[in-house]
Amino acid sequence: MIDVHRVNVWVHDQQAALEFWTAAVGFELRADATFPELGGFRWLTVGPPGGRGPELVLMAIPEPPVVTRAQSDLIREVTAQGLAGAVYLATDDVRRDHALLAARGVEFTEEPEARPYGLDAGFRDPSGNQIRLTQTPTQTPPDGAPR
Incomplete structure (x- = not known):
């Protein structure tokens, strides 16, 4: 069986991304080398607490000579x-977690709908990712009531 293990997320600042995903969203640090x-090169991953689910690779946007300056600028943009x-x-x-994340400083672009x-x-994360x-x-809420 094939499963999703990691997903790449481009970030402008790995430290800011790490703080956002751990302190605000509540994910745990999985790897930092x-x-x-x-x-x-810094390999940085986070994921849901307790080892559940796939990891997000918080990947710094590559710079020359890995890619051209134009490519790096395009990825950043x-x-x-x-x-x-x-x-x-x-x-x-959603409503519970929206309230929790908002209390931790996450700015929502769209309220629960x-x-x-x-x-x-x-x-959005600090780099602009949706x-x-x-x-x-x-997915039924813990109290069983529709939301």
Whole structure:
């Protein structure tokens, strides 16, 4: 069986991304290693607490000579505009987690709203990546009450 293990997320500042994903979102640090032999490359991953689910690789936007300056600038620009893709987070209670994340300083771009696929809210990380917080109809809140 093939499963998702890691997903790359471009970030402008790995330390700011780490603080956001751990302190604000509540993920745990999974790996943080720097490789001097690779020019100080930092491998940084986070994921849901308790080892559940796949990891997000908080990848610094590459610089020359790995990519051209134009390519690096383009990645930085599309990431900042939220056009580099989205991260979809699942929850069993969007309203509860929206309130929790907002209390931790997460600024939502879209409040929880009913959609054809469930309840959904949107926010951005410090680099501009779009994050969706979604509760599908099959995910029932702990109290069993519809939200």
